[in-house]
Amino acid sequence: MSTVTHPAPAEHGHSPFLQHHFREMKQQFDAAKIGMWLFLVTEVLLFGGLFVGYGLMHARHPEAFMAAHHHLDKVMGATNTIVLLVSSFTMVMAVWSAQTSRRKLCILFLILTLLCAGTFMVIKYFEYSHKFHEGLLPGKYYTHHGDTVPGQFMFFSFYFMMTGLHGIHVLLGMAAILWILARTIRGDFSSEYYAPVDITGLYWHLVDLIWIYLFPLMYLIS
Amino acid sequence: MSEAITHNGIGHAAHHADYLEDPKGLWSWLTTLDHKRIGLMYLWSVLTFFLAGGIFALLIRLELLTPKQTIMTAEQYNRVFTLHGTIMVFLVIIPAIPAALGNFVLPLLLGAKDVAFPRLNLASLYVYWTGALMALSTLLLGGVDTGWTFYTPYSTTTGGGVTMMVLAAFTLGFSSIFTGVNFITTIHKLRAPGMGWFEMPLFCWGMYSTALIQVLATPVLGITLLLLVMERVLGVGIFDPQLGGDPVLFQHFFWFYSHPAVYIMILPGMAVISEIIPTFSKKTIFGYKAIAFSSVAIALLGFLVWAHHMFVAGMSLFAGAIFSFLTFFIAIPSAIKVFNWIATMWRGSISLEAPMLYAMAFLLIFTIGGLTGLFLAALSTDVHLHDTYFVVSHFHYVMAGTSLFALLAGIHYWWPKMFGRMYSNKLAPLACALVFIGFNATFLPQFVLGSRGMPRRYYNYLPQFQDLHVASTVGSWILAAGLFLAAAYLLASFRGPKNAPANPWGGRTLEWETTSPPTTHNFEGQPVLQHGPYDYRANPAPVGVHEHSH
Amino acid sequence: MNWFRDYLLPRGGATHAGDVDGLFMFIIYLTIFFFFFNGALIFYAVKRWRRRSDREVTPHITHDTRLELIWSFIPLVVVMLVFFWGFKGYVRAWVAPNDSIEIVATGKKWVWQFEYPDGTRTLNDLHVPVNKPVKLVLHSEDVIHSFYVPGFRLKRDAIPGRYTELWFTATEPGVQQVFCAEYCGKGHSDMLARIFVDTPEQYETFLREGDEQVRKMPLKDLGQLVYENKGCATCHSLDGTRGQGPSWKGIWGKVHTGTDGKQYTVDANYIRQSILQPQAVVVQGFEPIMPTFQGLLREREISGLIEFIKSQE
Known part of the structure; x- marks a missing residue:
């Protein structure tokens, strides 16, 4: 008539990856997905704060932001956008390969994704060092000469904070992909169990998505 | 039903040691993934910081016994009230009920073996400890004198350990997010078979609403605090009027988190009360859905009212009107809850054991706290009362008082479950009365101080305010005495036998269907829910029957 | 009640x-x-339904x-x-009437400074006439402060980098306490000011002779206050630098040649004339640009300026 506590169901071929507090793989997988989506929400809100701050300061100093954004290299920015879009595609393929138990293909796509991420960071490195060289640094370290519009330092404050935070996320993503790669090589994943690949993929798409918003906001002000 | 427990639950417990004993050793605790152990470590940490924050509070009250210097200088006073606020908000109230009690009971209430992400749960505790150490390390960096709100440009120009303190709050935010993500996922996916959303105990709805705020608001605080650090370290200019920024923008960002965070502090308290009142009234909760939805409504409305902290900061008439209007709507779900709790007691079978006493004190404290909010939501009265002791008193009622009484109620309620021991019920009424009288004696005079015009964060004050300050300080001693008494009889229970019955209060939720204390995996097997959480229609479970095997 | x-x-x-x-x-x-x-x-x-037996059955009322x-x-x-x-x-309490007296109130750690339409400045003491609307334009020179008058039930933040407004019509002569309500550091609780609500006669006296502070201040200090607050410093330096007007450094007792070719000795009468009728004598090499201060300076303030100039050696 009320709650009954009955013994655990007999063991029937549990996956070695099923944690003790879940009843079945699907429950564990769904939980991982919900957790990742929630985490992505917090990430969007974290960046959201910066976007709002950027928008408000842009509205206050439109000329300064306009003038400052000419210092950015549109070609490098566009290249990086394409690189990240390609990496998103390879990530999707990696998830699909894991889902369909294609281990070697999965390894290949993960490596490709890593290469794209690496390319992104290298291009970013060249962009950053160029800015450093010209004294286009954030806040009080801004030493660039020959500005026609005052207040351009604030654009670079946001540029470095936003692309910097994004860059940290790319690096964290690379670490996650490396870990997934190692586990794929070890042969952990199959159509039975691929949740880690799936949620790493979700995270990687977010990193990509944020850049898709950052690129026009920073490089293509009109 | 009691037979079922005897045979399948408690009867088998003989084979398994309880979670407190198995495995043994400090290392096993530090590396545990058991939500109950993590909850307990959170509880002891929170209580330790509560003691620290409380000592700072007593020092503040002692200093304010006389105008000008009593025991410390203005600089020291400013550092002490900042530490009091920061510790109490970030290290005590926010984690107190969700991370400590919630961690312990949420999976039990849901009939789950653990939270969805046990490793993330442990990580949250370590992040919390790291943040706590960072916050305390500011003592060595010259202290922090900004107040817990870190308003710019004061916070960007003053010296001391502000950067470290802000980073500490940032770090603690992650701990809070981890808990929130864990709880939402746990509630979605780990409910016992047969437990629909409306068969969940209301505590879970409270935790769910709290977790929503933790997940949706904390990141904004995170980025705000990072921007503040960047402002101090790099001079990025966003909050600095001399560089073209806007200092009031910080307040908007800050309160966008911190106003919902106020509901992180009250919703868990309401959640605890919603469990205790039916149990001690032996009657089903009145208006389950109203209480559940009002929690969610408070959580969501909480995001729309942040600017009511800035009615005098130069916002437009229109914005002021909108934020005031929306703020009043929070009053409705709050009132609904109070009336539902009272209606639950109506025609019940009420027993006044310790948890119920604290819960009733909660109701009265919350009534005062909630109603005094009307003064601050209304525009014209807020202009007079903003940043006075009236506000200090109001938020101590709604944040500190309710959290304190709910935490005490919850600790008394689940103490037998957590430790397998009963405490002395004789001293509980005295302690509860002392805490209640002490709390009101401390803070009622502060309402009058505020309405008479005494601003907050004042080290020195005009002589006309002294009488009320003296009353408030004496109240703080009564409050402290009550708390020490409660701590004494609770801790004394550890000297007694470990013989708490599985269900000492006759509760109808799942945590009472396992042993006290539970085994590591909570239940023997998977509990399947067959009745609602507060169903007292059937013959009630025997109260006080002790069937624990040795 | x-x-x-x-x-x-x-x-x-x-x-x-x-x-x-x-x-x-x-x-x-x-x-x-x-x-x-x-x-x-x-x-x-609790009284009515206190539990008397563990076997009590309660009604099942869900809602x-x-x-x-x-x-x-x-x-x-x-x-x-x-x-x-x-x-x-x-x-x-939002929009001030058009005929309000407008006073600028500046908060800085940890004082309130008031500036009246005629340029008079006071520190921590604000004089307003009873039954006349007064508008305060608030701003801050450092951190956020808040101007709080409990007796008026009014409060408004003073924010660096922007202006906020506050207005009131005082209804009773007397003194009102002003607090800083926004935490601003060490001296926050001592950042007090007073509003003197004057009868029309008292207010007239204040406008004519300044507030008590000014009436009791030594002449030389008063002169320095006037020098800093009334715009003298814009054109007359104290260190010998040439500005729009002659520097005051060592000017006392000097002999000037006017644009009319005549010689003038800088003494009390000369200074007084230069303040009230600046175009009467213009020193050679300078433009006749100084405005008259007739009616803008009180007698005691002119004497103060003379003492102040005397002390510039």
């Missing part, structure tokens, strides 16, 4: 204090009522939609009433 209001609130000294007090007392009674109402319900429930609607609706009506009442008072 006036004693209760007088116990809780300072005596109202401005036109809209009454608005605020009415609402304040309404919510006070509301709070007291509901506290005792809830308390009585709880007390009654009552009508009752729940009632206790949602009543609070709704009450809070909407409070909202509109509060909003009305806020709107009335």
